[in-house]
Amino acid sequence: MKLLKLIFKNSLRHKLRSSLTIIGIAIAIIAFGLLRTVVTVWNSGVDAASANRLITRQAVSFIFPLPASYRAKIASVPGVKEIGAANWFGGVYKDKSNFFAHMAVDDNYFVVYPEFIVPKDEMEEYKKNRNACIIGSQTAKQYNIKLGDQVVLEGDIYPGRWEFNVKGIYTPRDQNTDATQMLFHYEYLNETMLQQSPGRANSVGWYIVQIEDPNNSASVSKQIDALFMNSTAETKTETEKAFTQGFISASGAIITSMNFMSFAIIGIIMLVLANTMIMAARERTREYAVFKTLGFSAKHLTGLILGESLLISFLGGGVGLFLLYPLIEGFERAMPKGFFPYFYVEPITIILAVTATLLVGVLSSVFPIHRALNTKIVDGFRHVG
DSSP, rough: OOHHHHHHHHHTHHHHHHHHHHHHHHHHHHHHHHHHHHHHHHHHHHHHHOOTTEEEESSOOTOOOEEHHHHHHHHHHTTTTOOOOEEOOOOOOOSTTTTOOOOEEEETTTHTTTEEEOOOOHHOOOHTTTEEEEEEHHHHHHTTTTOOOOOEEETTTTEEEEEEEEEEEEEEESSTSOOOOOOEHHHHHHHHHHHHGGGOOSSSSSSEEEEEEEEHHHHHHHHHHHHHHSSSEEEEEEHHHHHHHHHHHHHHHHHHHHHHHHHHHHHHHHHHHHHHHHHHHHTTTTHHHHHHHHOOOOOHHHHHHHHHHHHHHHHHHHHHHHHHHHHHHHHHHHOOOTSSSSSOOOOOHHHHHHHHHHHHHHHHHHHHHHHHHHHHSHHHOOOOO
């Protein structure tokens, strides 16, 4: 008990220095948590990908459409369980800063994506109305959209004024499921294109293929692509995870740099605390000599120095983690609307931060402990400074 009291008093002996060290550690933990959150959220789209879903797209580029006639041929491939189709619509809702995904999908889209949970009665209403749409719960909350409201989009990829009636609001089954999309009938888009621009009709952006056995994803992909080899619109079929990684890879260098910086910050924390502990150990060389004279063992001195280092480290880490959550919320509000479908601190980030705080506290005390234990009593009393 007396040793704990001594640890606490030593930690706050130089209040300004200790306070600045704690603040420095807190800022470093906040920076670490923020960078790690951006990295993990950015990569969470890959983690949300299902192992039993394949994406079939145009082989040259995702931006080129595929014929709607491919659907029946893909469905005939052995191992294919269900198939859905989707078109990226684009468009602007009220203002260009209001970004969230608008997609034309077939009814099977909700079969191949069971993580989008739509109440049964709302789904029935959606199917009855050709210009109906279903909105993600996060987007509905963000823009105060309710069932029965009308959503008007100004088309860019598909020019014109497009009016939709909100007949359903889907909720995400999992935490990393995107709850920001707006989904509407592919038939509504296709019929309009048949009237206004027939050359763009009867085509889809990509097919979502649900397979019976994820272990057969490679063979099923090859069979699908073989059907359209040497055609005017060859296909590339890959797992949903690989498809999602293709989008992320465009920003891969930035994300890798952020990931590296988040861990480099841990080194900064260690240097800050190690500097404080080394200064404290140097100032207390005489005190440690007195402790040895009074009968303090190596175990007592180790506990005294280690305890002080851990106390300062955990005080800074605790303050940082306490402030991290409100700062994350503020960062999310400051970002453009819809930039991140979801933004939250994952448990692994907290575990890493706490582990780093513990390691930093231990490692920062190694040199001071070594110095205190190996300094002779006589040399300690002779020390000046």
